[in-house]
Amino acid sequence: MSNILVFDSGVGGISVVREIKQCLPNVTIDYLFDNLYYPYGELDEPTLINRLVSLLKGAVKNHPPQLIVIACNSASTIALPALRAAFDIPIVGVVPAIKPASKLSRSKVIGLLATQGTITRTYIEELKQEFAADCELINVGSNELVAMAETLYRGGDISSRRLLEICNPIFQQADVMILGCTHFPLLANELNKIKPQGLTVIDSGKAIAQRVQELLNVEDSDKKTPDGILNHRALYTKSVSDTSLTAALFSEGFNEICVINP
Missing domain, CATH: 3.40.50.1860 (Rossmann fold)
Incomplete structure (x- = not known):
């Protein structure tokens, strides 16, 4: 089964996750909130690039995906070349439509x-x-x-x-x-x-989802888990006590929410 890592500093990438789930309902998704560095749009370029390379190296090591989606325009435009140079798995960025x-x-x-x-x-x-x-x-x-x-x-x-x-x-x-x-x-x-x-x-959400579909093995992504349940995870880089956000994520289909130290 295909596993995708989608990340942003906040909830913006949820809009991309929805499109991916619509296009590929049988993939598992890890959504990484880099809330420790929220919002990405206010970081200078060297800081953002260094942060994302370091963050994703840890995340990929601990939770290996088959594909990464940069669900943030700021991060895509600044860090995409550096990230593609650092990893040997497909990385999909966001471009304004x-x-x-x-x-x-x-x-x-x-x-x-x-x-x-x-x-x-x-x-x-x-x-x-x-x-x-x-x-x-x-x-x-x-x-x-x-x-x-x-x-x-x-x-x-x-x-x-x-x-x-x-x-x-x-x-x-x-x-x-x-x-x-x-x-x-x-x-x-x-x-x-x-x-x-x-x-x-x-x-750009639908176009991103279509690009993800092109890059993944379609036959593999069509397979379901043995029990028919997909384990979508929401991962934070800083602990939160926001019960309204947690409730929204559970209603979104995430069934595991935790803090990681990538």
């Missing part, structure tokens, strides 16, 4: 909703020039939305008015909005309540 957005847009005005760190990176402009040169790209960066997604996932309330204020530059001009942070699909229901009727919202 600029290419499909350009194909979907009728007005040729697309919006990118991401963290502040993501929208300021040069690779965003490189993606635009390669895949959406004929489009206007409206960038909105907000780290506040990450915290809002974390709150909502735990069952808390967020301000629809504030969400509208943040997204309004895109809402007013674009006909396609890209969710360029894995946290943001967790806000999808709230976004759908306030977005303009003609606006299409997309993210």
